[in-house]
Amino acid sequence: MTTRNLGARVPRIEDPRLLRGEGIYVDDVDDRGALHVAFLRANVAHAKIARLDVEAARSAHGVRAVFTAADLGDIDRPLPQLIPHPDLTHPRTQLPLARDKVVFVGETIAMVVAEDRYLAEDAVDLIEIEYELLDVIVDLEESAAEGAPLVHEGVPRNVACHNVQVVGDPDAAFDEADVIIKERISVERSAGMPMEGRGVVARWNSRDKELTVWDSTQAPVSIRGGLASIFKIPESKVRVITPQTGGGFGTKVMMFYPEEVLIPWAAIQLDEPVKWTEDRREHFLGSNHERKQIHFIELAAKSDGTVIGLRDHFLHDTGAYIPYGIAVAQVAAGQIGGPYRIPNIRVSFDAVYTNTMTVSPYRGAGRPHSCMALEMAMEKLADELGIDRMELRRRNFISPDEFPYARDGITFADGNQVLMDSANYEPMLDQVLDEIGYEQFLEDQKVAEAEGRMLGLGLAVYVEGTGLGPYEGARINVHPITGKVHVAIGLSTQGQSHETAFAQIAADQLGIDPEDVILVAGDTAALGYGVGTFASRAAVCSGNAVNVAARKIREKALRLASNMLEADAEDLVMEDGKIAVKGAPGRAVSLRDVAIASNPLRYAFDEDAKAATQFAPAQTEGPPLPEGEVPGLQADGYYSPPGATWASGVHAAIVEINPDTCNVEFKRYVCSHDCGVMINPTVVEGQVYGGIAQGLGGAYYERFQYDRQGQMLNASFMEFLMPQATELPPVEMHHQETPSPLNELGLKGVGEAGAIPVPSLFASAVQDALKRYGTRVTEVPLSPNMVHRMIEEGKAKEQDAVPA
Amino acid sequence: MQITYHEPTGDQVEIDLAASGEPFVDVTLVVNGKQLTKRAPARRLLSDFLRHDLGLTGTHVGCEHGVCGACTVMIDGQTARACLTLAAQCQGARIVTIEGLSPSDGTLSIVQQAFSDCHGLQCGFCTPGFVVSITSFVEENRGRTDFTDEEIREAAAGNICRCTGYAGIVAAVRLAAERVAAADAEGQDR
Numbered sequence: 005m006t007t008r009n010l011g012a013r014v015p016r017i018e019d020p021r022l023l024r025g026e027g028i029y030v031d032d033v034d035d036r037g038a039l040h041v042a043f044l045r046a047n048v049a050h051a052k053i054a055r056l057d058v059e060a061a062r063s064a065h066g067v068r069a070v071f072t073a074a075d076l077g078d079i080d081r082p083l084p085q086l087i088p089h090p091d092l093t094h095p096r097t098q099l100p101l102a103r104d105k106v107v108f109v110g111e112t113i114a115m116v117v118a119e120d121r122y123l124a125e126d127a128v129d130l131i132e133i134e135y136e137l138l139d140v141i142v143d144l145e146e147s148a149a150e151g152a153p154l155v156h157e158g159v160p161r162n163v164a165c166h167n168v169q170v171v172g173d174p175d176a177a178f179d180e181a182d183v184i185i186k187e188r189i190s191v192e193r194s195a196g197m198p199m200e201g202r203g204v205v206a207r208w209n210s211r212d213k214e215l216t217v218w219d220s221t222q223a224p225v226s227i228r229g230g231l232a233s234i235f236k237i238p239e240s241k242v243r244v245i246t247p248q249t250g251g252g253f254g255t256k257v258m259m260f261y262p263e264e265v266l267i268p269w270a271a272i273q274l275d276e277p278v279k280w281t282e283d284r285r286e287h288f289l290g291s292n293h294e295r296k297q298i299h300f301i302e303l304a305a306k307s308d309g310t311v312i313g314l315r316d317h318f319l320h321d322t323g324a325y326i327p328y329g330i331a332v333a334q335v336a337a338g339q340i341g342g343p344y345r346i347p348n349i350r351v352s353f354d355a356v357y358t359n360t361m362t363v364s365p366y367r368g369a370g371r372p373h374s375c376m377a378l379e380m381a382m383e384k385l386a387d388e389l390g391i392d393r394m395e396l397r398r399r400n401f402i403s404p405d406e407f408p409y410a411r412d413g414i415t416f417a418d419g420n421q422v423l424m425d426s427a428n429y430e431p432m433l434d435q436v437l438d439e440i441g442y443e444q445f446l447e448d449q450k451v452a453e454a455e456g457r458m459l460g461l462g463l464a465v466y467v468e469g470t471g472l473g474p475y476e477g478a479r480i481n482v483h484p485i486t487g488k489v490h491v492a493i494g495l496s497t498q499g500q501s502h503e504t505a506f507a508q509i510a511a512d513q514l515g516i517d518p519e520d521v522i523l524v525a526g527d528t529a530a531l532g533y534g535v536g537t538f539a540s541r542a543a544v545c546s547g548n549a550v551n552v553a554a555r556k557i558r559e560k561a562l563r564l565a566s567n568m569l570e571a572d573a574e575d576l577v578m579e580d581g582k583i584a585v586k587g588a589p590g591r592a593v594s595l596r597d598v599a600i601a602s603n604p605l606r607y608a609f610d611e612d613a614k615a616a617t618q619f620a621p622a623q624t625e626g627p628p629l630p631e632g633e634v635p636g637l638q639a640d641g642y643y644s645p646p647g648a649t650w651a652s653g654v655h656a657a658i659v660e661i662n663p664d665t666c667n668v669e670f671k672r673y674v675c676s677h678d679c680g681v682m683i684n685p686t687v688v689e690g691q692v693y694g695g696i697a698q699g700l701g702g703a704y705y706e707r708f709q710y711d712r713q714g715q716m717l718n719a720s721f722m723e724f725l726m727p728q729a730t731e732l733p734p735v736e737m738h739h740q741e742t743p744s745p746l747n748e749l750g751l752k753g754v755g756e757a758g759a760i761p762v763p764s765l766f767a768s769a770v771q772d773a774l775k776r777y778g779t780r781v782t783e784v785p786l787s788p789n790m791v792h793r794m795i796e797e798g799k800a801k802e803q804d805a806v807p808a
Numbered sequence: 809m810q811i812t813y814h815e816p817t818g819d820q821v822e823i824d825l826a827a828s829g830e831p832f833v834d835v836t837l838v839v840n841g842k843q844l845t846k847r848a849p850a851r852r853l854l855s856d857f858l859r860h861d862l863g864l865t866g867t868h869v870g871c872e873h874g875v876c877g878a879c880t881v882m883i884d885g886q887t888a889r890a891c892l893t894l895a896a897q898c899q900g901a902r903i904v905t906i907e908g909l910s911p912s913d914g915t916l917s918i919v920q921q922a923f924s925d926c927h928g929l930q931c932g933f934c935t936p937g938f939v940v941s942i943t944s945f946v947e948e949n950r951g952r953t954d955f956t957d958e959e960i961r962e963a964a965a966g967n968i969c970r971c972t973g974y975a976g977i978v979a980a981v982r983l984a985a986e987r988v989a990a991a992d993a994e995g996q997d998r
Binding site: 015016018019020022023024025026027028029031032035065066122196197198199200201248249250251253283284498499500501686687689690692693694695696697698720721722726727728729730732734735758 | 828829830849851852859860864865866867868869870871872873875876878905906907910914916920923924925927929930931932933934935936939957958960961962964965967968969970971972973974975976977978
């Protein structure tokens, strides 16, 4: 096979239709004849429903039905607990429509189905509801403390899960330490906020009893399985299609959202197509959040800087429910050691309920949190020991020959003990420090300080466990009429360039142009096996599955072609869409010819088919379709990773604090990252740039604000700030490549990479800019107000220190 | 960042009440060069009108409060937020959507091609809004290629992208301006 395409900057195949506005997203799906849904959502955070009267809504103009919990029959029960865990002792999941009680603002209470969305919303306004208010708990630390109001009955201290993991003997390490530092790191709540909200369209064919659902989900196969189970319909009669999706970032992998069950249910009940797409306010209130954690971290070190022990206990805010289990907390815990040896670790967490929107993974999914806790603790330790913070990192890096490096006692999100497969951290640190001019910066900083300017350099090293199983698959078929290669994968796409990247892999195996590959993603009818797109796993799992399937096609094509051309397979080359005899290019068959010949039924329907029959038959011995053979050039391939494969990187930035506005302004941003072999460097860079933007959001802009009554104060783009083009600095990007030893293509995931280190590096940069005051920055997202306060506090301390 | 709000054209449009009591209008306007008359509720947003009444689903809706820019269209030669405009306000207006900016032979305009060449899109949801905004920007600054990084970023700051981090978009804006200037210099039609 050639490797012409692997590693090449192939232009995106999906671009033309998206640029022309021809992409079909869920709200664009043909909805002629469909009814439209609007929801009554709780506008209080914790209350009993004392009275609910939908009669006025039912008789409103254009309304077909109004449903409450009382109408739901079989599905009036908690939505699935997706990922159980023995320590998740008090799981709670939402009812599709609240019955007696609501526990967060935005919770679905009633569903109005009407002729159009405007009329449905009118009817929602006619619903009468009376609440008996209950005590609201929003603050994470308060919720975990003794005496807090309970979000759910029977869940003491609001703790859904208490988990402890230990590597080595941390207590002994802390006993023999020369230096111990402690820090409290707080990350505030935020969310993925894709530009396209969620939507579901459902069609029920009551004659054939077939259900078709369009859902902007990151996991269509999983949704299909869930719907089949919930509605007791055979899986073969349920088809889930994810059309073009406008971003996911984890927000769309959570399942089941109530709407994902209610819309198909309504379609079945009413025997009419039903459609729901949320508006942005609904998205703020009804699509999952993430990020809120508070870490209490301690490091134990020898005086030479060797970190011998780490203890971290954190509170994880899971919101009102926990359908996605403890994934985010587990990932944070699993990565707490970062790139450092640290042989003794105790990491524990409490997942705590609050009267806020439910939490499930958002790009990074716990990695940004533990990165910041660890990196800021390391910088504090460096200060304490008087060692340069970069040098301290070097002294503790796991070195390349120590891999695979195990943290026995800590489980990663794949259920395995943490086993980091490969990495080489120091060259990335060297490269970043060299490119950003660290030595020169230290000089510049002294000058700046003398001038009263606040100049700082922030840096963070991150690791990223990627490529989780259990598996992904690919189904490839070479079409006998068009000659195009159809590749179906079991997950869906939200902009990660799958159509191009996976085409590159198939093209290399088959000697064709990636443009001749047609990728079908997100359709359970095309491939009904798979998990989903999340956790930086698609390239590793689906990419390798495509490779396996394509290789099978290659091998079969060579075998058949050798018969057709009456030559040995070793004498054949496969390129430019043909299989030819080496040195005799005139003796060749096209891939299409082979596809035609491989299906003995297909004879001369047209001229091209007739032309194909001029060759010797594809099989010469035995029956036309030999035993064990399948007709056509088709193959399935699966890849199941033995464990996570670990990517890593180093990001650094120079910032200056504007003394008048207290705005933090970037001077330089440099990063070096390692995601193993890159399928398409342009796509990889795009993923990192995009991750950095969301990371910057988490560092400086994106903070959900709840008041003490559980009302979101900034549920719109006017008050919830996301970076625009003017907020991003130019990013100088460098790559290192440590191929993964765990899969044939050497791939590691990179989807979340950019988002992981940015909050930490931003805090580190501001801290460094304020180092004259000894300020410790321990909270993100920052804001100019917070920076101002830190400066004022620093100045006040300086004054206090001056002798009278 | 420039936000332009469409002022009503001043053309009168008649309102009549349906049996339900809901006010309706018959709006006559030109969309992508074609004149049409269509009945719609008076409160119908232009974004919904384009997408669902006219089937032009290329214009996307990201927020419905005028911030994200995904719904950007041209009304009477100015960029406007379709989510903040009523269809009824467009009586007598000339509207151009992403479909109208895309060459009818299936190829890509200079701005569209620049976006593709610079990896300025990933999921594509914000993309039509960007293409409309940037096409307008390039047109308004036709011939200029000496933009600073700040100016380019300002031009792009009226649209939010959640996927790309703007790196490819910034490069695309600059490249589009350069190519338009080069095409003009060669005397070709854009």
